[in-house]
Amino acid sequence: MSGIVWLASYPKSGNTWFRVFLANLLADADTPASINDLDTPIASARELFDETVGFDASDLSLDEIDRLRPEIYCHLAGGLKEPYFMKIHDAWTLLEDGRPLIPAAATAGAIYFTRNPLDVAVSFAHHSGWDYDTAIASMADDNFTFCGTPTCLHNQFRQRLLSWSAHVLSWVDRPPFPVCVLRYEDLKASPRETFTRAVRFAGLHHSAVQIEKALAFSRFETLRRQEDAEGFREKxxxxxRFFRAGQAGSWRSELNASHVKRIVSDHGEVMQRFGYLDENGEVVC
Amino acid sequence: MNYYRIFGLNIASELPLPSRAIPGPSPCGADLVIVFGTVPEMLAAPRSNGIRYQVAPGEFLLQVDNVARFYVRDGNRITISPEAGAGEEDILIFLMGSAMGALLHQRNTLVLHGSAIAVNGSGVAFCGPSGSGKSTLAAGFHRRGYPLLADDLCAIAIHDGRPVVIPGFPRLKLWADTLLKLDTRTERLQRVRLGVQLEKYFLPVDDSLQEPVPLAAVYTLAVSNTDTMSVTPLSGANKVDQLLGNTYRKRILHGLRGGTDHFGQCSAVAAAVAVKRVIRPDRGFRLDEMLDLLATGFTP
Structure with a gap:
């Protein structure tokens, strides 16, 4: 399988944890890989653009940049012999001219990470320096966007995330390429089975022993120790700190009843589909 | 024709350039002619290409959608084929960037991705990726009275064994938010692009420095997500690596003339000047604090 394997998610849904696991799996070394040396760039990074296109993204409007992005991924994929992993927080959307931002021609497949939006709200708020109400409002905003103001240079390109629900559905239902959906909660509860599923989906043939070692090297305590010692450049x-709690279910002690009610009202349908609500509308995990 | 002297070149250009016009033509002829005309669709034997450019020895072809195509040849000619409806302002910014960068590469000039100011008659360059703060620092120092030598493309030649900075366009490209921090109003400034939504402006600067000045130091900028602000002098191979890494459009350069003499140029510059690594916090530019910190290292 050649082409880009997208590691796609709404923020704070286990993407970075998986990238650390992947760095360890591919390195297959005797010590844990450095969290500051993850060779899975984000699709919205500026560095990729200028050298690939031939002129500065910083002299283009946000729409002009978007129109070139699909071609950049195709150009990149054209030279690949092995699966190449890229992180992405953009929702899977179409440009104004109808072309997909993330084209099938550049893609081997996508691994999509989903997480209980109640926990996402807690983690997203801490990550962004927001209160919970702001995080919840952002997750409900159909036009939610990173790096979208045209008055300054952002370190990444504009990313349209849409609402949390729309983000999930955009990646799970719309792309014309294979998508492997992984729940953060399953990565935590049954790591061996869940990570192995992703490894096989990506066309990698690593052994059970190698997968086990990569999992051991990407334990939360290890990541946190590394961040304490040398910092994390993606923070x-x-x-x-980036590696803050690394738990499922911390919303229970962090959110009040009205927060929970709003999130369930905003995202109940998608939560139910992915097993975060039971048939009675009660929160499951 | 309009006549200018920019990057040490006598330029004859059909497109008016943002620089002081000089009486022309020069008796020795022009080093560079910029004309409107027909541009090849593609190069016959490109050595490398990106999604909007092709490179072969002595040839560079660039296509900017809805703006223009640029054909840069033999280090002495740039032909521009504008797209229908494109304004001169929109053409200019790409001419001043990649097209001029490729031309200087063709002339074997080392081009760093950075801006430069003059400190007591010597050049100090600030290099780094887009967004690292090169232009902002140059603008801050310019406001403190240091003449500007270059913005974005910093051309370096070796004169009598010593690296010199060759002054470029007397313009800074600055974002609206940066101009706000510099207390500069944008109403009277020309936008970098007219055809699209981009809040970026040209700030004209004092153009008294026209002749090359010796290069004294290169600061390479990086952004950190901590509160750290630091300047670290580098030595040996680290200096060369920083100059190689901060060379303008490396892939285009290597397609034009390979990488060997590029390494030689960077080694020669590294041997002659100070190279320092600057880390600045991501949050809040703290411009004055940074200018103070850097200025303490300037040779009196």
Whole structure:
């Protein structure tokens, strides 16, 4: 399988944890890989653009940049012999001219990480330096966008995330390429089975022993120790640490009843579909 | 024709350039002619290409959608074929960027991706990726009275064994938010692009420095998500690596003339000047604090 394997998710849904696992799996070394050396760039990174296109993205409007992005991914995929992993937080959307931002021609497949939006709200708020109400409002905003103002240079390109529900559905139902959906909660509860499923989906043939070692090297405590010792370059400047709790279900002690009610009302349908609500509308995990 | 002297070149250009016009034509002829005309669809034997450019020895072809195609040849000619409806302002910014960068590469000039100011008659360059703060620092120092030598493309030649900075366009490209921090109003400034939504402006600067000045130091900029602000002098191979890494459009350069003499140029510059690594916090540019910190390292 050649082409780009997208590691797609709404923010704070296990993407980085998986990338650390993948770095360890591919390195197959005797010590844990550095969290500051994850070779899975984000699709909205500026560095990729200028050298691939031939002129500066910083002299283009946000729409002009978007129109070139599909071709950049095709150009990149054209030279690939092995699966190449890229992280992405954009929703899977169409440009104004109808072309997909993430084209099938550049793609081997996508691994999509989903997480209980109640936990996402808690983690997203900490990550961004927001209160919970702001995080919840952002997750309900159909036009939610990263790096979308045209008055300054952002370190990444504009990313349209849409609402949390629309983000999930955009990646799970719309793309004309294979998508492997993984729940953060399953990565936590049954790591061996869940990570192995992703490894096989990506066309990698690593053994059970190699997968086990990569999992051991990407334990939360290891990541946190590394971040304490040397920092993490992907951490948002708005927060103290990136690897904060790494748990499923922390919303129970963090959110109040009205927060929970709003999230369930905003996202109940998708929550039910992915097993975060039971048939009675009660929160499951 | 309009006549200019930019990057040490006598330029004859059909497209008016943002620089002081000089009486022309020069008796020695033009080093560079910029004309409107027909441009090849593609190169016969490209050595490398991106999604909007092709490169072969002595040839560079660039296509900017809805703006223009640029054909840069033999280090002495740029032909521009505008797209229907494109304005001169929109053409200019790409001419001043990739097209001029490729031309200087063709002339074997080392081009760093950075801006430069003059400090007591010597050049100090600030290099780094887009968004690292090169232009902002140059603008801050310019406001403190240091003459500007270059913005975005910093051309370096070796004169009598010593690296010199060759002054470029007397313009800074600045974002609206940066101009706000510099207390500069945008109403009277020309936009970098007219055809599209982009809040970026040209700030004209003092153009008294026209002749090359010796290069004293290169600062390479990086952004950190901590509160750290630091300047670290580099030595040996680290200096060369920083200059190689901060060369303008490396892939285009290597397609034009391979990488060997590029390494030689960077080694020669590294041997002659100070190279320092600057880390600045991502949050809040803290411009004055940074200018103070850097200025303490300037040779009096």
């Amino acid at each position: 948002s400047a708005a927060t103290i």
